[in-house]
Structure formats: C-alpha cells, structure tokens
Amino acid sequence: MRSFAQRRYSNALIATVAAGAVIAIEMSRPPLVRQHSFTGWVLMASLVFLVVYNARKKIAVLPLLSAATWLQMHLYVGLFAVAVFVLHTGWQYPDGVFNQVLWWTFVALAVSGIFGIWAQRLIAPQVRNRGEAILYNRISALRMKLAAEAEQLAGHSVAELGSPLLVDFYCDRIVPFMAGARNFWSHLLGARDPIDRLLRDLRALERYLNPRGRDALRELEERVVAKDNLDHQYALVSVMRGWLFIHIPLAYGIFVLIALHVVLVYAFGGF
Amino acid sequence: MATAVHTMHRPHRWDTPFSPEMTRGRVARVLSKAPLNAIDASLFPPQLALSDIIRNDTRIVRCRRGDIIVREGDYGNSTFFVLSGSVGVVLNQNLAELGPVRRPASRLKILSSLAQLWRNDRVAEAREVSRYGDLSLRYEADAVRPFVKDLDALIAESEIAAIAEGDMFGEIAALSRTPRTATCIALTDCQLLELRWQGLRDLRRYEPNFRQQIDGLYRTRSLATHLRESPLFANLDAAALGHIIAETHFETYGEFEWFSAFRRQMEAAGESQVIQGEPTIVEQHDYADGLLLVRSGFARVSEELAFGQRTVRIAMKNDAFGFAAIYGHWRNGTPLTYHHRLTAIGYVDILRVPTALVERYVLPSLGEEGGRDLLQRSDFEHNVDPDVINFLVDRRIVNGTATMMINTTRCVGCDDCVRACAAAHNNNPRFVRHGPEHGNLMIANACMQCQDPVCLIGCPTGAIHRRAEEGRVIIDDLTCIGCGTCAESCPYDNIRLVEIRDHNGAFIVDDATNTPIVKATKCDLCADQIGGPACQRACPHDALVRMDMRDQAAFAQWMNR
Numbered sequence: 079m080r081s082f083a084q085r086r087y088s089n090a091l092i093a094t095v096a097a098g099a100v101i102a103i104e105m106s107r108p109p110l111v112r113q114h115s116f117t118g119w120v121l122m123a124s125l126v127f128l129v130v131y132n133a134r135k136k137i138a139v140l141p142l143l144s145a146a147t148w149l150q151m152h153l154y155v156g157l158f159a160v161a162v163f164v165l166h167t168g169w170q171y172p173d174g175v176f177n178q179v180l181w182w183t184f185v186a187l188a189v190s191g192i193f194g195i196w197a198q199r200l201i202a203p204q205v206r207n208r209g210e211a212i213l214y215n216r217i218s219a220l221r222m223k224l225a226a227e228a229e230q231l232a233g234h235s236v237a238e239l240g241s242p243l244l245v246d247f248y249c250d251r252i253v254p255f256m257a258g259a260r261n262f263w264s265h266l267l268g269a270r271d272p273i274d275r276l277l278r279d280l281r282a283l284e285r286y287l288n289p290r291g292r293d294a295l296r297e298l299e300e301r302v303v304a305k306d307n308l309d310h311q312y313a314l315v316s317v318m319r320g321w322l323f324i325h326i327p328l329a330y331g332i333f334v335l336i337a338l339h340v341v342l343v344y345a346f347g348g349f
Numbered sequence: 350m351a352t353a354v355h356t357m358h359r360p361h362r363w364d365t366p367f368s369p370e371m372t373r374g375r376v377a378r379v380l381s382k383a384p385l386n387a388i389d390a391s392l393f394p395p396q397l398a399l400s401d402i403i404r405n406d407t408r409i410v411r412c413r414r415g416d417i418i419v420r421e422g423d424y425g426n427s428t429f430f431v432l433s434g435s436v437g438v439v440l441n442q443n444l445a446e447l448g449p450v451r452r453p454a455s456r457l458k459i460l461s462s463l464a465q466l467w468r469n470d471r472v473a474e475a476r477e478v479s480r481y482g483d484l485s486l487r488y489e490a491d492a493v494r495p496f497v498k499d500l501d502a503l504i505a506e507s508e509i510a511a512i513a514e515g516d517m518f519g520e521i522a523a524l525s526r527t528p529r530t531a532t533c534i535a536l537t538d539c540q541l542l543e544l545r546w547q548g549l550r551d552l553r554r555y556e557p558n559f560r561q562q563i564d565g566l567y568r569t570r571s572l573a574t575h576l577r578e579s580p581l582f583a584n585l586d587a588a589a590l591g592h593i594i595a596e597t598h599f600e601t602y603g604e605f606e607w608f609s610a611f612r613r614q615m616e617a618a619g620e621s622q623v624i625q626g627e628p629t630i631v632e633q634h635d636y637a638d639g640l641l642l643v644r645s646g647f648a649r650v651s652e653e654l655a656f657g658q659r660t661v662r663i664a665m666k667n668d669a670f671g672f673a674a675i676y677g678h679w680r681n682g683t684p685l686t687y688h689h690r691l692t693a694i695g696y697v698d699i700l701r702v703p704t705a706l707v708e709r710y711v712l713p714s715l716g717e718e719g720g721r722d723l724l725q726r727s728d729f730e731h732n733v734d735p736d737v738i739n740f741l742v743d744r745r746i747v748n749g750t751a752t753m754m755i756n757t758t759r760c761v762g763c764d765d766c767v768r769a770c771a772a773a774h775n776n777n778p779r780f781v782r783h784g785p786e787h788g789n790l791m792i793a794n795a796c797m798q799c800q801d802p803v804c805l806i807g808c809p810t811g812a813i814h815r816r817a818e819e820g821r822v823i824i825d826d827l828t829c830i831g832c833g834t835c836a837e838s839c840p841y842d843n844i845r846l847v848e849i850r851d852h853n854g855a856f857i858v859d860d861a862t863n864t865p866i867v868k869a870t871k872c873d874l875c876a877d878q879i880g881g882p883a884c885q886r887a888c889p890h891d892a893l894v895r896m897d898m899r900d901q902a903a904f905a906q907w908m909n910r
Contacts, residue, residue, distance in 0.1 A: 079906045082891070138769035138887040139462050141880025145765060149889040198890065203758040203789070211791075213783055214762055318761045 085150065093154040097161035104165055117166040118343070122336060124159040128152055129329055153195065160188050176342070180335045187332055190325040197321055201314045208307040214315050217308050224308070225256035228301045231294050238290045243283055244298070251276060252298065256305055265313035273306045353855035355478055359866060360830040362809035363401070367545055368408030376404045379542055382432055383515035384562065393555045406548025412535035415500040419519055421532045426805075426814050427545045428520040428563075434539020436518065437509040439532045440577070456877055469776040472854040474847045474870075480827060497534055504536075511536065520563050523549055525645050525698065526801055527666075528820065530575070545811050575644050575700060581669060581723070584714040593710060598639070598701040602628045602693035603646070608803045608840040611695070611745060620743040624649065624658055627692035630699060631671070637678070637685045639701035640711070641670040646697035646801060649742050650689045660738045661689055663747045665899055666800075669723075676724050679708045694742060695801060733905045740787040741898070745840055749797025750820075751874055751895040753780060753884065754907070758789040759892035769887030770872070779872040780843075780884070790908070793893075795884070796843045796872040798822055800899070804835040804844060813869065816876075823873050831867035844871045 080088075104117055131152040134142055163184055172181050205211055212220060232248035254260075261272045280299055284292055379385060380403060390399040410429070412418060418429065418436060429436075457465075497503050512518050512533070522529045523546040544552075553560040576582050576594055585593070604610060614626045630641065633653055643664050650670065651658040664670055670691050677683040685704065702711075712720060741747050764782065771778040780795030802822045805813055812829035815822050824835070824844075836844040848865040849857050857866045874895070875882045885895050896904055 079903075079910060081910050135765060135887070135889070137463065137466065138765065138883050139465055139772050139878060140459065141886065144886045145889040146891040198761040202761045202890075205762070206757055206786075206789075210786065211757065211762075211783075213781075214764075315762050319763065 089150055089154045090157075093158045097158050100162055101165055114166050114168070117162050118340075121159060121162045121166050122340075124155050124162060125329075125332065125336065127155050128159065129333070132326065132329070156188070156191055163188075176335075176338070180332070180339055183328060183332045183335055187325065187328040190321060190328060194321040194325055197317050201318050205311055205314050208310050212308065212311055214312075214319070217312050217315075221256070221258075221305060221308050224301045224305045228252055228256055228298055228305075231298050231301070234294060238294075241287075241291070243286055244291060244295060247280065247283060248298070251279065252302065255302065259309050259312045261306075261309060262313045262316075265310045266317060273302075276302065353853070354863075355851045355855045355857045356860040356863075357478060357481055357857055357866060359859035359861065359864075360481075360810075360828075362830065362832075363405040364830070365810075365828060366405040367543075367548075367811075370409060371404045371407060373400075373404070375409065376400050379403055379407070379409075379432070382430075384517065384559075385430065385542075388552065388556050388559055392557075393551075397551055397555070399552075402548045402551050406551075407542050407544045410541040410543050412539050412541065413496070414535055414538050415496045415498070416535040417496060418533045418535060418541065419522075419529045419531075421529055426523060426811060427543050428517055428523045428549050429533075430517045430542040430544065431512055431514050432540040432542050433514055434535065434537040435514070436512040436539060436541070437504070437534050437536045438512060438518065439503070439534065440508040440510055456879055459879065462879055465772055465775075469772065470852055471776070472850055472852070474777055474849050474868075475775065475852050475854070476826070476849045476857070476868075478851050478857060500534070500536075503534075509536075517563065517566065520549070520566055524563070526805060526815070527645050530578075546805075547809060547811055550806075575642065576702075579642060579667060579669075581640075581642075581672075581711055581715075585710055589710040589714075593702055593706050596703050596706055598703075599644075600630075600699045600701055601697070602630055602648075602699065603696040605696050606803065606806055606838075607695040608838055611840050615744075620740070623743045624651070624692065627694060630691040630693055630697070631687050633688070633690040634686045637671050637674040637687050637704055639703050640672060640675055640707045641691065642700040642702065643668045643670070644698035644700050647694045647747055648697050648699075649692045649694050651692065652689050658690060659735050660742050661735075662738070662901065663694075663742060663898075664691065665747075673724055675704050675707050676712065676720055678704075679712050680720070694745060694747070695803075733901075733908055734788070737787060737790060737908065740785075740790075744785055744792070746792050746797070747898045748799040748801055750800055750897045750899065751796075751798040751882070752898055753793040753795035753797070753872075754894050754896050755782070755791040755793055756789055756892045757786065757791050759890045760791075761890060761892075763889070765887045765889060766884040766893050769883035770875075773875050773878050773883040774873075777847075777870070779870060792841075794841070794843050796822065796839075796874075797841065798874060804839045806838055808835055821874055821876055822871075823876055824869050824871060826868055829868045831869065833867075833869065835869050839871075844869050846870075 100117065100120055107116070131148050134148050135145060138145070167181065172178050228248065232245050232252070255276060264270070264272050277299060280295065280302065284295055287295060377400075380388075380390075380400065385403070388399060393399045393402070409432070410418070412434075503509075518533055519529070521527070549563075553563065576590065576597065582590060582593065610626065611623070614623050618625070627649060630648060631637075633651075643666055645666055648664040648670070650661045650664050652661055653659075670689075671687055674683075674685060674687050678685040715723065746752055762782075767778045767780075767782055770780060780793055782793050784792045784794045786792075798821060802815060804822065805815065808814075809832060810828045810830055812825045812827075813822065813835045814825065831846060833846050836842075836846055846867045847870050849868050851857060858864060859866060872882075880886060882895050885893055891910075894907055896907065898904065
C-alpha cells in the first residue's frame with residue numbers, strides 16, 4: 079500500500095511530465111502554423127475526462143476502478159488541464175465578450191475545484207474538534223431537541239425562582255440562538271467570539287440566582303455549548319458539501335460554452 | 350386515511366423444515382439407530398420435543414461412493430451421523446480443490462448490476478411478497494456434491510480414518526463456528542443424517558450425556574487436527590507427533606455465548622475495565638509450563654504497565670504464545686517464565702503443549718534459522734499506537750474480517766459510501782456511517798463478518814448463516830422470521846430489524862395479529878454484486894476500508910498511510 083505522500087509525488091510527476099510534453103509539442107511547431115488547435119483539443123479531451131468522474135460516481139455498483147483512483151485522476155488531470163489552458167490562451171486575457179465569459183468560467187471552475195480539495199483536506203480533520211461527529215442529516219433534529227430541552231429548563235426556572243431573569247435572557251438571546259444554524263462564518267474562520275459573548279452574558283446571571291436557578295443556568299449552558307458544537311459541524315460540513323453546488327454546474331456550463339467556442343472557431347477562425 | 354397494508358401469515362421456526370422428507374416414520378427409524386437411540390427424550394420440553402427437533406432440523410443425505418461430503422476450509426453449519434455405510438476423514442491431504450469447482454455464489458451480471466440504478470424500488474425495504482409463499486428455497490439445501498474420481502488411488506496414497514455406522518462427524522465446525530478442519534468422503538454408498546446446528550444446540554442443551562459425548566469428540570479431533578496443521582510441528586516424525594498429541598492439554602476459556610457478559614461489562618464499567626472480566630489464561634512471569642496454541646477465538650497479549658495492562662498484540666487462530674520464553678530458556682538458559690499475560694477475549698480454545706516436549710522435539714527440529722525466525726515473529730509488534738490496539742481489543746473489534754474502518758481526518762461526510770450501499774441493496778443502505786471512535790479511527794456500524802459470528806447462535810431457523818463458499822455471514826430473507834435474536838446477540842449493534850413493505854409501499858402485516866412483519870437486515874458485503882463491497886469502492890477519499898483484523902500488518906500499514 080503506497081503512502082499518500084508517495085502517491086502525491088508520483089501523480090504530480092506524471093501530470094508535470096504530461097504538461098511538459100504538451101508544451102514541447104506546441105513549442106516545436108512553427109509560430110505561424112501554431113493555431114492553438116492542438117492545445118484546444120487536448121483541453122477538450124481533458125475536460126471530457128474530468129466530467130466522466132461524476133458519471134462514475136453515479137454508477138458505484140460497477141467495479142470501474144475505485145472512486146479514490148478516479149478522484150486522483152480527476153485532480154491531476156484537472157491540474158494538467160490548467161496548464162494546457164494557460165498554454166491555449168497564451169497567457170492572455172481574451173478580447174471578445176464570449177471568450178471572456180469562457181475564460182472566467184474555466185477559471186471559476188478550476189478555482190472552485192482547488193478550493194474543494196483544500197476545503198476537504200483541511201476542514202475534514204476539524205469537524206471532530208468539538209466532540210463526536212454527528213450525521214449531517216441528523217443535525218437539525220438534534221438542534222430541535224436541544225431547543226426543546228432549553229425551553230423546558232427556562233420554563234422550570236420561572237416556576238421555581240419566581241424571577242423572570244433567566245427566562246428573559248432565554249427569550250432575548252437563547253431562543254434566537256437555538257432557532258437555527260448560527261455564526262456560520264465564525265465557525266468557518268475558527269472565531270469563538272459570538273459564543274463566548276453569549277456564554278459570558280449567561281454566566282453573568284449566576285450571582286442573581288438562587289441554587290435551583292444556578293442549576294438551571296448550568297444545564298442551559300450545557301445545551302448552548304452543545305448547540306454551538308452542532309453549528310460548528312454544520313458550518314464545516316456544509317462547506318465540504320456545498321462547494322460542489324458551484325463546481326458541478328460550472329462543469330456542465332463550460333461544455334455548452336466550449337461547444338459554441340468550437341463552432342465559432344471553425345466557422346470564423348479561418349481553418 | 351388508513352395506511353395500506355398487505356397481509357401474510359407470520360413466519361415461525363419450523364414453518365419450513367430442513368427437509369420435507371422427514372416424515373414421522375423416518376423420524377422414528379432415525380431415533381431407533383445409534384447414537385440417537387441413547388438420547389433420553391423425556392429430558393426435552395414439550396415445545397422442543399426430540400422428535401420435533403429430528404423432524405425439523407435434520408435431513409437424510411444419500412451419498413455415493415467417492416462423494417465429498419464436507420471439504421476442509423468450508424464453513425459448515427451442520428453435523429452428520431452415519432446411518433449406514435462408511436465415511437473416511439482424509440488426514441494428510443487437502444482436497445479443497447478436488448472434484449468440480451465450488452458452487453459459485455450467484456452474482457449479478459454487468460447489465461443487471463447497471464439496471465439496479467433504475468430498477469431499484471422507490472420505497473424502503475420493499476419485498477416481493479409472493480416469494481414468501483414458497484419457502485422451498487433454502488440455502489445449501491440444493492448443494493451440488495463434488496466427488497473424487499479415483500477413490501482407490503486416493504485411498505492408496507492417503508491416510509484415511511474411517512467413520513463407521515453410528516458415529517458422527519463435522520461437529521467441530523458446527524460447534525466452534527470455524528471452517529471444516531478436514532475433508533470427509535464417502536468410502537461406500539452411504540446414508541447420513543445431517544443435523545443443522547440449531548438442532549445440535551438444542552440436543553446439547555437438554556441431554557447431558559449427548560453433550561458429553563460430542564464435546565469429547567470435539568476435543569479429541571480438534572486437538573489432533575490442529576497440531577497437524579501447525580507449522581511448528583511440520584518437521585516432526587509420526588512418533589514424535591503422536592507423543593505430543595498424547596500429552597497435549599486441551600483447554601477452553603471464556604463463555605461460548607460471551608457476548609451477553611461482554612455487553613453487561615461494557616454497560617457497567619466501560620471499555621477500559623473490560624480487561625478485568627477477561628479470563629486469565631496465563632499471568633506474566635508465570636512459570637512457562639507449556640507452549641500455548643490458539644485453536645480458535647482470540648486472546649489478548651498484554652504486559653504490566655504501572656497498575657494496569659498494556660495490550661501488546663492479539664493472539665488469533667494458529668498463533669503460538671510462550672515460544673520466546675521456552676526458546677530463550679532452551680537456547681540461553683534464561684528464566685522459564687512467560688514474558689506477557691494472556692487473557693481470553695470471548696471464547697478461546699487453547700492447546701497447551703508441555704515445555705519438556707517442545708524442548709525435546711520441536712525446537713531441535715526447527716534448526717537455528719527456523720527458531721530465530723519464529724522467535725522474531727512471536728515477538729513482532731506492529732507500529733500501531735497501543736491505545737488503538739486497546740480500543741480494538743476492548744471493544745472486540747478484532748473479531749471482524751471485514752470491519753468497516755473510516756479515517757475521520759479524510760472522511761468529508763459526502764455519503765458516497767452510503768449511496769453506493771443503497772444502490773446495491775434495492776435502495777436500502779445496510780450500514781450507518783457512525784460508530785465508536787478512537788482518535789481519527791471510526792468503526793462504522795456495518796456487519797464486520799466476524800470470525801466468531803455470535804449472531805448465528807440463537808437463530809431458530811438458520812436464516813442467518815455462514816456461506817460455505819467464502820465464509821460470509823448472510824441473512825436469508827425468505828427464512829428469517831424476524832425474531833430479533835441475531836440483532837440481540839450482535840455485540841456491535843450491526844443488525845437491524847426492518848418492517849417490510851410491498852412494491853407499492855404498503856406495509857406487510859401478519860394476517861392474524863395485524864402487526865408488521867419484520868426482517869433482520871445487515872451488510873452482506875455486497876455478496877451478489879460484482880466487484881465486492883460497493884462502499885469501499887465508492888469512497889473517493891481513501892477514507893473507508895473493509896479490514897480483515899487477522900491481517901495485523903495490513904491494518905498497521907493502513908493506519909500509518
């Protein structure tokens with residue numbers, strides 16, 4: 079079993095050699111006959127191959143190499159395609175609006191892909207930083223359960239304390255917090271300010287409560303922390319899943335644009 | 350609006366006997382023959398009468414001369430009584446590949462496999478209800494029997510032990526849930542009574558003399574077979590081996606149904622205290638009076654660390670314990686004491702070969718190089734965090750031969766594995782991507798295909814069984830009565846009971862009580878799919894693997910990848 083590092087090095091080497099070969103072939107042609115058709119078709123073939131990965135994922139029941147192998151090929155053919163794209167465009171920003179749209183679509187596609195890999199490799203290890211991982215589709219159910227428990231605790235305290243202090247805080251601050259996923263960007267950026275502020279304000283009530291109230295406060299605090307941990311997982315997993323909603327539409331979109339590009343080039347490009 | 354339902358008769362044990370041929374007359378005839386005629390029928394409760402067990406849990410097997418009845422390595426769920434004729438146990442040849450090829454498991458073709466993408470039911474747990482009407486389809490009931498073409502030549506060149514009328518065989522695999530230890534062939538045309546292990550279990554439970562008899566056979570035959578197959582004894586002549594067989598002790602530790610105690614311990618004390626409940630086989634620094642061979646099951650090899658025990662490795666079938674101590678004493682005169690502690694995990698069969706015999710016969714036969722090689726292997730520790738080993742042993746994960754392990758630092762929660770599993774099982778995922786975790790290792794709730802599948806123990810119909818071909822534990826949906834015994838027995842909560850529906854989504858209910866019909870379900874390792882487990886193949890991030898815990902080197906490699 080090759081280590082991940084070994085695999086990374088060998089795949090990167092293969093992609094680099096392939097890109098070097100395409101550059102060498104292109105550069106070996108006289109500048110006057112160099113019409114970028116070679117790099118264009120290589121780029122087109124690479125993109126077709128990249129899209130096939132998605133089809134492979136849909137037919138997981140067939141033993142057509144493992145999805146992990148396909149992903150590796152997808153990554154390195156993707157990087158190879160970026161090199162060919164640079165060569166194809168000649169390091170220049172195109173003039174026409176259509177080609178500019180095509181250029182930006184490709185760049186967005188490549189950037190979203192690179193972001194996706196970065197997100198998955200870096201975010202995945204952080205998901206469990208705050209306790210056990212929860213299945214994504216169970217997060218909202220657990221969130222509602224915590225909200226119900228918090229509501230019950232606040233209800234208890236008003237009956238037992240005869241003071242609305244904790245209930246007021248619950249209504250003003252905790253109900254909105256429990257109502258849905260919160261502090262999305264803070265979780266992504268690793269900032270704890272919002273939850274620290276909420277907990278600080280909650281704990282500040284402790285001195286005004288009787289022993290029963292303090293018990294209720296501590297239990298409420300546990301629910302708040304648990305809810306924040308759920309939000310943390312929700313934010314991270316949403317990014318790990320959500321980037322595909324940009325990457326895949328762009329992938330299909332670029333095929334439409336490429337088809338038009340080919341028609342335009344062969345119709346008006348002087349071939 | 351009332352929910353649509355589909356009614357059927359709720360299945361029960363013995364709705365479908367092992368064989369429809371077992372009429373009352375045949376049962377009476379069988380019970381009049383040895384050794385069954387020695388069984389006291391009055392010891393059995395009315396609901397489990399001896400005659401009912403024989404009628405429902407046995408079948409007559411007719412063999413022609415040369416037929417291979419059981420093959421070494423096959424997983425068997427039954428034992429055989431010789432009613433007439435003679436059967437031979439081939440002792441010194443592996444006949445696994447003799448005769449026609451093994452009956453292949455039925456697998457989907459490429460097009461049918463692909464068609465699952467659009468043919469799968471849209472509703473959960475849909476079944477073809479009409480199939481439940483005909484339960485004549487039973488696993489292995491229609492097995493094709495291979496045969497030896499030139500039996501006389503085989504007899505001439507092999508060592509064969511004859512089993513005569515009135516004797517039994519095949520009890521070792523049936524009782525220990527292990528592969529068959531020898532190949533048995535029909536030496537003459539013969540008639541056998543095959544008793545499936547559910548019946549064998551009941552006979553053992555209620556008849557002490559019968560239990561004593563078959564346990565005695567089990568011990569004697571297991572001992573001889575195991576010593577013969579161990580590489581330690583490969584270079585010994587027959588006389589030396591005979592001496593060792595005569596002097597070796599057969600020991601059993603732990604409970605046959607260990608899962609109940611294990612669950613209780615886990616709930617009461619947590620995993621770090623589970624070791625306290627493990628029966629000690631030998632203590633560290635005990636006098637090494639013998640070389641211990643693990644015959645079946647697992648044992649924990651640990652050493653003292655402060656006030657606790659650090660797990661060093663797992664001893665599994667065919668592993669030897671105490672070799673380093675005996676070899677060191679014999680070679681260099683070091684104290685003859687065990688270097689580690691050995692405790693039973695679950696149910697363990699141990700062979701204790703006396704040290705004096707090891708020093709007299711085994712060590713000289715190995716030679717300098719062979720001895721050093723075995724010493725290195727016996728002391729080998731894989732480069733895995735000891736805490737991980739503790740976790741795997743404490744939770745009995747080491748039982749798995751296809752444990753679903755997920756590297757949580759690589760898993761992105763895409764659920765491609767779950768989708769692939771659902772696609773391969775009529776849109777019903779057969780595992781949950783969730784389970785106990787240690788560091789970045791998660792053991793998902795998927796059937797581990799245990800070496801010791803305790804889920805089989807209580808099944809009244811044999812619906813959950815181990816396939817003879819490759820040892821996979823499978824649930825036969827047609828014969829499952831939904832009693833939930835297997836789910837209760839599984840120490841890992843990897844079996845689920847589901848309420849079944851017809852293709853239109855209507856629940857199928859019992860026509861008498863109007864309660865839902867349930868079936869046990871679990872991961873079958875994509876038994877009918879081409880290319881093996883879809884979950885592993887579908888993981889794009891190399892986060893998920895199905896690991897055989899017997900291959901500790903592969904596990905270490907995967908952990909350190």
